Amino acid sequence: MSTAIDRPKPGKPETDETEAHRAATGTPGFLRSRLGGLPRAFWVLFAGTLVNRLGTMVEPFIGIYLTQARGMSLTAAGLVMTTFGVGSLLSQPVAGWAADHFGRRATLTGGMVATAATMLALGYTTSVPGIVAAMLVLGVVVDAYRPASQALVADLVSAEERPRAYGLLFWAVNLGFSIAMVTGGWLAQSGFTVLFWVDAVTCLIFGLLVWRAIPETRPVREEDRPGRFTDVLSDRLMVAFVLINLAFTFVYLQAYSTLPLAMTGQGLPPGAYGVAMAVNGLLIVVVQPVTNGWLARRDPSRALAAGIAVVGAGLALTAIATSTAGYAMTVAVWTLGEVLTAGLAGSIVASLAPAHLRGRYSGLYGLSWSAGGLLAPLAGTRLLAVGPAVLWLLVGGLGLLAAAGQLALGPAIRRRAAR
Template sequence: MTTTTGTTTTTTTPPVRQPRTLPGPFWALWSGTLVNRLGTMVMPFTGVYLTQARGFSVAVAGLAMTLFGIGSLMSQLAAGLLTDRIGRRATLCGSMVGTAVVMLALGYSTALPAILAGMFVLGLLIDAYRPASSALVADLVPAALRPRAFGLLFWAVNLGYAVAMVAGGWLARLGFSWLFWADAVTCTVFAVLVWRAVPETRPTHDERPAGGFGAVLRDRAMLAFTVITLGQALVYLQTVTMLPVAMTDVAGLSPSEFGMAMALNGLLIVALQPFVSARLDRFDPSRVMALGLAVMALGFAATAYATTVAGLAVTVAVWTAGEIVTAGIGGTIVATLAPAHLRGRYNGVYGFAWALAAVVAPLAGSRLLTAGVEALWFSVGGAGLLAAAGMLAVGPAIRRRTAAAVAPL
């Protein structure tokens, strides 16, 4: 637009209209994620399958799950590397097809060596899609819409998992092989959807400057955020490690009472999270993340006083509120920090923090619970508050990176 005042002519450029809707390829990725999670039936029932259907001891089942955990720990870094080298779409689809094959092999394996090897390979493959999926979102979705996009993926995962738990229990009565087939089919559908509807977004060779995991490790803001993520994961993963033990063995709730209280978590996420995420995307992600972590910390600390179903339900509602606030923010921050050609590696390091926490959380939590419920939940709450404080401390660095990314050339 050109305006003339006296002898002065001023030219102004109208502001660029930012897209307000998520692109079609994102919705294909979202649909595939939902379908995949609808079929996530094997892992929650793995211990039951190995002990009841295959007749192995609890110790053998524990060994199998340990091997799975080791594979999962390795998978995030390897998948992050592949995401940047061979491509986002190829890594995601390859991991899903590989997971489908291993699922079927495990479903029909009876020999212990084959089952143990299969569990390790499954750990390598089953979550290898995550760095590729996150890199695709960062590549496809404008920065302003990323909190909403990552939040919607979080919602799809939780909705699919909730349905899968119910359907998995029903299918298990018909035979455990149905679980493996359901998981394999949904993994394959995910791969086909992405392959057909999502373009490859990896920068070309000419667009990729030098860099690798060394660049990630030299990024102080990313390292700080990874430590914060580890703290967040150590707090949250107590929900599937020590919380069931503390509430049933120590507080004396029955499994059905515990399940009723925990169902509130899924109900609140499914009902509220998409609406909350859509309204939080206008705020600074680091401050939103810190708020959510602090609320989660308070909810878990209050669990020390929960001795009834109602008391537990209140604490579940509090830390679920924090979980809803943080949904999608972690992926948004990694997308801000990561250069386009290293998004796979950055997300691999981010995923590694969660995988490491899955190993450490039960070990640390069990020792703390041995000392008492107050020791466990006050320590967990303290860790959450430290993570929130760390998020506030690293916030200025994240905001500077955000400003640099959107600065006009």
């Protein structure tokens, strides 16, 4: 299905909405089904996201699977997992283009079906070339739903409600993932095959929910040609925002790459990292729903800058932590910053993007996370080798710089949103 392009008729104003989009967001029948100020289709997306995250059991344990079940060395497993990162770099721009070209529903459902098939292929493949190929494909498809999901929310939800909607999705992801970490570790004791099946089945459930219960919302652009990815790259404000987010992801993802290494390097047992990170999941599940409505009434750029600064400050405090309790306290600090950022970046991207380019804009934003996922461990481990204080103080300083950059972009973002 290609992007439909209609020439404007005389006396007829241009529109960027499809009939399905109007049906999903503006008809009286649909309005009657709204729950809590958000449309029913959003709650379907919310439920599917929660189910999908409840089944996210393969990614957290993939390193253990490769070394224990497939007998790979640590070096070989690291190289295999790098192919996953390469695939994720390709994933977001391609999925963003597909969301604009083929539609949000088709892209999200297709990505979930492809992920389910790849999960099962990876779970039953024993050859090294097969595992490498499956990991590369998995990197491409596993998060292909994100640009489509982000664009769906922008299509379905008013600008005033978007921070709350994106925040709710953030909460669903963290709640589901927290439960999946516990149940996945328990199920892995009886074999890894069941993890691949659970992950595959929950992906299929998510895709089926979207296909059956969410109408297509892809806007139609009534111009001579559809938008291109170069249109996104020529938007200097969006590119600047993405670069700032790349700096933030580099800071934030140290918590998942170098933090466990820093803790074990001080002689703490591996379980200490799990105890400290449990604070992160607990605070998000408890605090984020309480603050979601309040954050929705704040200026997104200022609130996002505050959150980035708190994350940077919290990670900088890691330089003085020496015990499990001390690390847990620093986790609590930067988690509060993470809660402040929840949903705001997606809302800003939606306000910057023309309706017909929402998928591509979300794809470029997602690319900053994929790139950060590759850069954080590569540079972070080298800084940690120089000294833990060097790593954490530089990370904290970069967080403050990113926050200042976000504040500087604020006026331009507000002007764009007002238009």
